[in-house]
Amino acid sequence: MNLTCPHCGFQRELPADRLPRVAVRVTCPRCREQFRFEPPAPMPPELPAPGTAPAEEATPLDAAGAAALPKAGFWIRVVASLVDSTLVTLLQFFFGTALIAAAVALTGGSADQGLGMAIAWSFGPALGVIYYVGFTGYCGQTPGKMALRIKVIRTNGNDIGYGVALVRETVGKFLSTLILGIGYLMVAFDEQKQGLHDRLVKTYVIKL
Known part of the structure; x- marks a missing residue:
């Protein structure tokens, strides 16, 4: 100066x-x-442009914050499940038919045809596991959940991840089905809308 x-x-x-x-x-x-x-006056802090809100740093979600989020109830989850089931069935039919046709063409009616057919049919359940675990582990949302704007998160507020998704979608849902579907019906009566498979791996299904 x-x-x-x-x-x-x-x-x-x-x-x-x-x-x-x-x-x-x-x-x-x-x-x-x-x-x-006289020294120059200090410069005033820069104000945001009119009509814009000041930027705020996103605070990480904790267990208390996750518990307070609105939860997805029984029927909205049923609709999301129907959407996913329809998509998985279509994928299984398309790829299963293609694999069976390929098995028949490659074996040409030989003794290996039964083995080829068995491999083709086993692809259907594997595709279902890949679908549910892959989407849920990646972003907490299958296409059905995306359509209904609901998401699976951990009870501590973290993303679910592939490991937890694998246990939830296989072991957890197997147990929920094994007890005559009561594990799924728990969603309708539980305070936090958790099914047995949610309680097993500590997850919520929240509304977005």
């Missing part, structure tokens, strides 16, 4: 760290006259 004498016009540049923080009287080294120097 330039310090200028109002009497003789003498100027001297001073670094910012040497400027006085309060108003003082200084003596010009040329004309020896004194004058009052």
Whole structure:
């Protein structure tokens, strides 16, 4: 910043760290006259543009925050499940038919045809596991859940991940089905809308 004498016009540049923080009287080294120097006012903080809200840092979700989120009830989850079941059935039919046709063509009616057919039929259940575990582990949403705007998360607020998704979609849902579907019906009566498979791996299904 330039310090200028109002009497003789003498100027001297001073670094910012040497400027006085309060108003003082200084003596010009040329004309020896004194004058009052006032430091420049500090710059005000930059304000956001009109119509825009100040940016806020996203706070990570914790267990209390996850528990307070709105949960997806029984019927909305049933509809999402029907959407997924329809998609999986179509995929299984398409790929299963293609594999069976390929097995018949490759074996040509030989003794290996039964083995080829068995491999083709076993692809259907494997495709279902890949579908549910893959989508749920990747983003907590199968296409059916995306359509209904619901999502699976951990009870501590974290994403579910592939490991937890594998246990939930295989062991958890097997147990829910094994007890005559009661594990699924628990969603309708549980305070946090958790089925047996949700309780097993500590997950919620939330509304977005």
